[in-house]
Amino acid sequence: MTTEYVDVLVIGAGPSGSVAASIVKQAGYSVKMVEKMQFPRFVIGESLLPRCMEALDAAGFLPALRAQGFQEKFGAKFVKGDQVADFDFSNKFTEGWSQTWQVPRANFDQVLADEVQRMSIPLEFETEVTAIQFDGTDSTTRVTCPDGSEKEIKARFIIDASGYGRVIPRLFKLDRPSNLPGRKTMFAHFEDPNRFLFDEPNRITVIAHRPDVWVWVIPFSTGKTSVGFVANPSFFEEFEGTAEQKLRAIIQSNDYTNQRFGDSAFVFEPRTLEGWSVTTNQFFGEGFVLTGNVTEFLDPIFSSGVTLATVSGHKAATLVCRQLAGETIDWQREYVEPTQQGVNTFRSYVMGWYDGSLQDIIFAPNPDPEIKKQICSVLAGYVWDLNNPFVRQHSRVLKPLANIIRMEAEADAGR
Numbered sequence: 244m245t246t247e248y249v250d251v252l253v254i255g256a257g258p259s260g261s262v263a264a265s266i267v268k269q270a271g272y273s274v275k276m277v278e279k280m281q282f283p284r285f286v287i288g289e290s291l292l293p294r295c296m297e298a299l300d301a302a303g304f305l306p307a308l309r310a311q312g313f314q315e316k317f318g319a320k321f322v323k324g325d326q327v328a329d330f331d332f333s334n335k336f337t338e339g340w341s342q343t344w345q346v347p348r349a350n351f352d353q354v355l356a357d358e359v360q361r362m363s364i365p366l367e368f369e370t371e372v373t374a375i376q377f378d379g380t381d382s383t384t385r386v387t388c389p390d391g392s393e394k395e396i397k398a399r400f401i402i403d404a405s406g407y408g409r410v411i412p413r414l415f416k417l418d419r420p421s422n423l424p425g426r427k428t429m430f431a432h433f434e435d436p437n438r439f440l441f442d443e444p445n446r447i448t449v450i451a452h453r454p455d456v457w458v459w460v461i462p463f464s465t466g467k468t469s470v471g472f473v474a475n476p477s478f479f480e481e482f483e484g485t486a487e488q489k490l491r492a493i494i495q496s497n498d499y500t501n502q503r504f505g506d507s508a509f510v511f512e513p514r515t516l517e518g519w520s521v522t523t524n525q526f527f528g529e530g531f532v533l534t535g536n537v538t539e540f541l542d543p544i545f546s547s548g549v550t551l552a553t554v555s556g557h558k559a560a561t562l563v564c565r566q567l568a569g570e571t572i573d574w575q576r577e578y579v580e581p582t583q584q585g586v587n588t589f590r591s592y593v594m595g596w597y598d599g600s601l602q603d604i605i606f607a608p609n610p611d612p613e614i615k616k617q618i619c620s621v622l623a624g625y626v627w628d629l630n631n632p633f634v635r636q637h638s639r640v641l642k643p644l645a646n647i648i649r650m651e652a653e654a655d656a657g658r
């Protein structure tokens with residue numbers, strides 16, 4: 244069996260792995276990426292947040308991404324019946340990017356993969372990690388190659404960015420269920436000739452269909468749009484037929500989606516996904532760190548996945564390089580705590596969405612402009628700005644504010 248040697252092995256060529264590999268290479272260490280699939284490959288996660296632009300910039304990916312002409316995204320619009328709440332990222336509390344993109348991920352991830360290869364980082368597709376053995380911080384990873392043969396890669400450090408593959412948590416039994424209930428989605432891409440009638444395509448629209456059922460509408464620059472319903476699995480049992488018949492009936496059950504997509508052609512047969520909320524007992528160990536979805540993916544409602552993936556990939560790779568240079572890293576304080584700060588802020592907003600408190604805040608008839616800016620920062624992915632009270636006190640602010648809004652609404656109704 245052949246054996247290769249490298250400073251850092253990155254598992255997975257999603258956004259987290261590509262950002263991490265670029266940072267390691269820029270620091271002068273040898274790095275190699277292995278990716279189970281052949282690219283381009285479909286993956287869900289098409290609406291980015293402005294905060295991820297900082298990580299993509301640090302990785303050197305922005306010029307290549309700009310050249311693609313992806314659909315620019317400047318905000319997020321929430322719709323519930325005839326109520327509309329529009330959040331413009333340029334009107335947010337935290338300084339930083341107010342623009343990002345809406346991207347078909349097959350293309351987006353391919354651009355990042357092309358860029359890392361252009362930086363002379365070896366990236367092997369159809370190469371799957373099947374086993375890892377640690378000896379202190381050194382490791383030996385066994386991979387299966389495209390022709391079915393096996394080889395070993397010896398590394399001084401492993402960055403596991405394998406997304407839903409969860410390589411190290413699965414191999415070392417670190418998986419733990421998330422504290423969020425299991426949800427399901429049914430989605431497809433549609434032709435979208437009516438998009439300009441709906442004040443788009445330069446932002447994502449989130450439709451509150453029922454208290455616990457919502458819809459994403461993510462237009463791309465190709466003229467096609469991604470539409471997905473997210474709900475408890477039982478919601479989808481209310482509809483019958485083939486996947487196309489089911490999603491067509493679901494689309495037609497909501498006024499907004501019916502007007503815009505009721506007769507639109509599917510670009511591909513609808514797909515379903517469920518059970519995506521998983522976490523792990525530890526984010527790092529001797530000789531490895533987990534990044535992106537492997538740490539935890541919560542819920543798609545606030546498009547947080549790629550931002551958490553790229554920011555954690557950037558942070559982890561920076562720390563790996565410092566450790567390889569001889570520094571002692573306090574991984575708990577420097578990596579786990581900031582990563583959890585971001586994840587837990589989004590967790591409060593996800594839970595607030597599903598318990599209704601955040602929906603009452605978002606659709607408040609007369610929102611306080613300062614509070615709207617602070618919430619807009621969270622929606623833009625700036626979940627590490629502790630100067631923002633809606634980040635610093637994320638677990639405590641939403642319910643009391645929603646209660647005040649409800650009391651005001653009751654008082655108005657009684658007048």
Ligand SMILES: Cc1cc2nc3c(=O)[nH]c(=O)nc-3n(C[C@H](O)[C@H](O)[C@H](O)COP(=O)(O)OP(=O)(O)OC[C@H]3O[C@@H](n4cnc5c(N)ncnc54)[C@H](O)[C@@H]3O)c2cc1C
Nearest residue numbers: 255257258259279288290372405406408535536543548549
């Ligand atoms: C329904 C739904 C909707 C979503 N919508 C959004 C959204 O709008 N915006 C957003 O930001 N996020 C969204 N997400 C989340 C998003 O999909 C992920 O957070 C994001 O893709 C994570 O990136 P990553 O780089 O960590 O992992 P991935 O993009 O999953 O990449 C991991 C890579 O590792 C490879 N791999 C796996 N196992 C192995 C192995 N054994 N060996 C080698 N390679 C391996 C995989 O093939 C894959 O290419 C959504 C998620 C769901 C479930």
